[in-house]
Amino acid sequence: MTNTAERLDRFMARANAAYYANHDPFADFTTSPEISQIFGELIGAWAAVCWDMLGRPTPVLFAEAGPGRGTLMADATRVLARVAPAFTEAMTVHFIETSPRLRAEQAIRVPMAAWHDALEGLPSGPVILIANEFLDALPVRQFRLVAGRWVERFVQDGAFVERPAFPPENAEDDRSEIEINEAADAFCADLAARIVTDGGLALILDYGRDGNAGNSLQALRDGAPTDPLAEPGSADLTAHVDFAAIARAARGQGAEVQGPVMQGVFLQRLGLFERAERLARGRSETEAATVMGAARRLAEPRGMGSLFVALAIAAPGTPPLPGFAA
Numbered sequence: 001m002t003n004t005a006e007r008l009d010r011f012m013a014r015a016n017a018a019y020y021a022n023h024d025p026f027a028d029f030t031t032s033p034e035i036s037q038i039f040g041e042l043i044g045a046w047a048a049v050c051w052d053m054l055g056r057p058t059p060v061l062f063a064e065a066g067p068g069r070g071t072l073m074a075d076a077t078r079v080l081a082r083v084a085p086a087f088t089e090a091m092t093v094h095f096i097e098t099s100p101r102l103r104a105e106q107a108i109r110v111p112m113a114a115w116h117d118a119l120e121g122l123p124s125g126p127v128i129l130i131a132n133e134f135l136d137a138l139p140v141r142q143f144r145l146v147a148g149r150w151v152e153r154f155v156q157d158g159a160f161v162e163r164p165a166f167p168p169e170n171a172e173d174d175r176s177e178i179e180i181n182e183a184a185d186a187f188c189a190d191l192a193a194r195i196v197t198d199g200g201l202a203l204i205l206d207y208g209r210d211g212n213a214g215n216s217l218q219a220l221r222d223g224a225p226t227d228p229l230a231e232p233g234s235a236d237l238t239a240h241v242d243f244a245a246i247a248r249a250a251r252g253q254g255a256e257v258q259g260p261v262m263q264g265v266f267l268q269r270l271g272l273f274e275r276a277e278r279l280a281r282g283r284s285e286t287e288a289a290t291v292m293g294a295a296r297r298l299a300e301p302r303g304m305g306s307l308f309v310a311l312a313i314a315a316p317g318t319p320p321l322p323g324f325a326a
Contacts, residue, residue, distance in 0.1 A: 005154035005161050009139035009182070011232065012217075016137055018233030020099040025236055026069065029220050031133050032205070032263075032304065033072035036294035038279065040075025042270045043203070047076065047128045048084035049322050050201055056090065057126040057199055063094040065119070065187075066134030070095070070106035073130075077110065094122055119190055126199035129191065135246070136206050136238040138183035142215055143168045145176040158229050177214040179239060188246040192255035192313050201314040201321070207307045208241030210260055216240035243311055250313045258312040258324040263298070264305020266323040272299055 006014075019025070032039045051060060064073050073093060080088050093113045097103050103115055116122055142153040143165055152165035168178050191202050219228035221235035228237050247257045259266075276295035280288035297303040312321050 005156040005163065007141065008153045008155055008160075008217075009141045011155040011229075012139035012237050013183075015232035015235075016139070016237050017098070019236055021101060022233065023236075024101075029223070029236060031068055031071075032298055032308070033068065033075065033132065035297055035304075036276075036291070037075045038272060038275050038295060039267070039298060040072040041079040041275065042267060042272060043072060043130055043132075044076025044078075044080045045083065046203070046270060046322050047130070048080055048087040050128060051084075051087050051090070053319060053321070054126065054199065054201070056086070058090040059125060060087075060091050060200070061094050061122060061125060061127040061129075062091040063096065063122060063127055063129040065096040065129060065131040066137065067095045067097060067106055067110075068102065068133075070109035070113070072132060073106075073113070074109040077112075091128075092123075096122070119187060119194070122194075124198055127194065127202075128200055129202040130205075131202065132205045134206065135181070135184040135187070135204065135241045136208070137236070138181055138187070140217065140239045141168075141180045141182065142217070143178045143180070155229055160229070175212060175214060179213050179215060179217075179242070181239065181242060181245070184241060185245055185249040188313065189249040189253050192250035192253035195313060195315055196254045199315060201312055201318065204241075204246070204311045204313070205263060205266075205308060206241040207304075208243055208309055210243045210309070212242050212245070213240040241309070243309055247311065254316065256314045256316050256318055258314060258318075258321055260309045260311040261324060262301075262306050263308035263310055264300060264303075266310040267299050267305075269323045269325075 026034060047062060067073055093110060095106055095113045095115050096119060097115055098117050106113060144151050150165045150167050151162035154161050154163055168180055195201060216239045217228050219226045219235040219237050226235050243260045250257050272295055276291055280291040299305040310323060312324060
């Protein structure tokens with residue numbers, strides 16, 4: 001037993017660092033790129049169209065934060081080589097990834113990539129950055145209003161404890177429970193500042209809501225929910241992304257924000273089902289059903305279509321981007 005209480009965000013950061021260094025996260029959850037190749041193909045095509053809208057800056061960084069196995073970028077670059085050779089020639093591929101285990105997987109699928117520990121490590125210049133299920137794994141702080149006083153959650157001996165706290169910045173939301181992701185806000189602020197200075201844009205896709213979730217901390221182990229405080233480093237800890245907060249962070253740096261829109265709406269506007277139908281043609285009935293079922297899982301409300309959200313960060317004056325214009 002110990003008398004030391006650790007702030008929740010520090011506990012979460014330490015636990016996730018150990019988890020991603022020593023575990024295969026895809027044994028516990030499945031991301032959109034792993035569900036269907038169409039997801040990465042659409043994101044690649046989206047990036048190429050956006051690059052054209054930006055005036056075809058050359059060179060341009062095509063970057064991904066938290067690229068998992070590298071599946072999204074592998075699917076994106078494959079389709080880009082066929083349909084957007086000019087963009088392929090202009091771009092260099094970059095990953096923001098700290099896990100040596102995942103870097104090794106990514107190198108198999110995207111051997112041309114360059115790796116960086118943080119956003120600050122990316123070379124200067126225009127960037128088109130994709131962050132799919134990246135912000136949800138960044139550490140959160142949680143506050144509660146108890147008997148008129150604010151307390152903050154800490155972790156001690158495998159249980160939550162509460163300590164007196166100053167009111168959180170967004171306490172005016174008139175909520176009794178507030179969750180703050182300072183790391184996500186800082187990442188989006190830094191990204192927005194870079195985009196305003198160097199040009200480019202960013203696409204963020206994650207599960208969350210356009211506002212504060214209050215308490216959304218969850219853990220997955222062996223594909224099933226588990227106690228987030230038990231056996232630190234053995235489970236994937238995540239929290240819902242507050243899209244209103246990251247939009248404020250981006251706008252605070254002078255950037256423009258487009259969205260948020262539901263992932264299902266975003267992907268359908270990009271041609272998800274049209275691409276699925278083309279991919280299903282000529283296949284067996286079983287294979288075609290699998291292709292269409294994966295597309296529906298990505299887009300339909302009862303699947304990931306309404307749980308996941310898309311948001312773009314761009315320089316001021318950027319015209320409506322694909323997927324965000326009705």
